[in-house]
Amino acid sequence: MTDIRLIEVKENILADNEKCASEVRQRLREKDIFMLNIMSSPGSGKTSLTLQTLRGLKNDLRSAVIEGDIDSILDAEKVSQEGVPVVQLRTGGACHIDAFMVNLALNEMDFDKIDFVILENVGNLVCPADFDMEAMRERVLKLNPRIKIFEESCKTGDGIQDWVKWLREEIGTVKLI
Amino acid sequence: MHELPVIENVLKIVIKHAEVNKAQKVISIGLKIGELSDINNEWMQRYFEFASKDTIAKGAVLKIERSPVIFRCEECKESFPVKIREVKKILCPVCNGSKVTFISGREFSINQIEIIQ
Numbered sequence: 394m395t396d397i398r399l400i401e402v403k404e405n406i407l408a409d410n411e412k413c414a415s416e417v418r419q420r421l422r423e424k425d426i427f428m429l430n431i432m433s434s435p436g437s438g439k440t441s442l443t444l445q446t447l448r449g450l451k452n453d454l455r456s457a458v459i460e461g462d463i464d465s466i467l468d469a470e471k472v473s474q475e476g477v478p479v480v481q482l483r484t485g486g487a488c489h490i491d492a493f494m495v496n497l498a499l500n501e502m503d504f505d506k507i508d509f510v511i512l513e514n515v516g517n518l519v520c521p522a523d524f525d526m527e528a529m530r531e532r533v534l535k536l537n538p539r540i541k542i543f544e545e546s547c548k549t550g551d552g553i554q555d556w557v558k559w560l561r562e563e564i565g566t567v568k569l570i
Numbered sequence: 571m572h573e574l575p576v577i578e579n580v581l582k583i584v585i586k587h588a589e590v591n592k593a594q595k596v597i598s599i600g601l602k603i604g605e606l607s608d609i610n611n612e613w614m615q616r617y618f619e620f621a622s623k624d625t626i627a628k629g630a631v632l633k634i635e636r637s638p639v640i641f642r643c644e645e646c647k648e649s650f651p652v653k654i655r656e657v658k659k660i661l662c663p664v665c666n667g668s669k670v671t672f673i674s675g676r677e678f679s680i681n682q683i684e685i686i687q
Contacts, residue, residue, distance in 0.1 A: 396686065396687045398687055399683075400591050400682055400684075400685060401681070402583065402584075402600075402680040402681060403679065403681060403682075404583050404587075404679060405678060406580055406678045406680060407576075407579065407678050489572070531658075535658075536654075538669065538670070
């Protein structure tokens with residue numbers, strides 16, 4: 394006789410990733426390292442912003458970069474020309490970097506020689522495809538009215554100074570610089 | 571593409587519970603996903619069929635319950651649901667306040683599974 398039963402599971406699907414993410418945060422906190430996660434569509438300027446940010450902070454901070462890419466190492470080569478340590482993560486087709494990958498990348502870094510890590514995430518065509526600035530601003534502020542939004546151009550340099558200044562202050566909240 | 575890694579986790583958890591309960595087959599999986607998630611129900615089912623084809627969860631139906639996005643008003647402390655994709659501005663339905671804090675709507679859990687023993 395077949396017996397159909399309903400089993401209570403109540404498990405968080407992303408629990409493994411969240412556990413690993415808090416491990417990553419803990420590792421960084423222990424060494425007062427600030428991590429910045431840059432996410433946006435392919436070609437929108439993640440690498441350009443990474444380079445500008447590294448240049449803006451190079452006199453005050455020891456930076457490092459985790460480069461996420463589906464398959465290439467082009468961005469990692471560009472970033473390493475800035476003279477900072479770079480760890481390349483190739484996701485092999487997966488669209489995002491998860492906490493496990495970040496943890497692996499951190500294993501490759503010398504924590505005593507770093508104040509600040511930029512994680513350049515994988516460009517994804519699906520997630521943030523809307524470039525209507527006003528619509529973006531409206532939606533983001535709806536979800537978090539206190540969020541700070543910077544408008545900047547890596548081509549003209551507009552706004553980069555404000556961004557770097559703000560970032561330096563934020564990093565200063567976890568590390569005396 | 572987001573659905574595939576998620577589905578792999580779902581399958582792992584489902585098989586673990588199915589085995590503990592000596593299931594011969596999994597008939598359905600009850601998922602609770604917050605409205606704020608962009609996960610697509612149809613792709614979830616398709617990926618699940620692909621990922622589960624050699625397991626006891628083969629053929630199981632995903633029953634996805636969407637939990638609402640909840641905000642709390644900072645003025646009067648009332649919590650209220652918001653149709654986040656429809657409204658232009660989030661206002662408290664009680665006091666009309668606009669200082670609000672996001673409370674929930676990003677859930678991602680397996681509630682229950684239906685199995686044949």
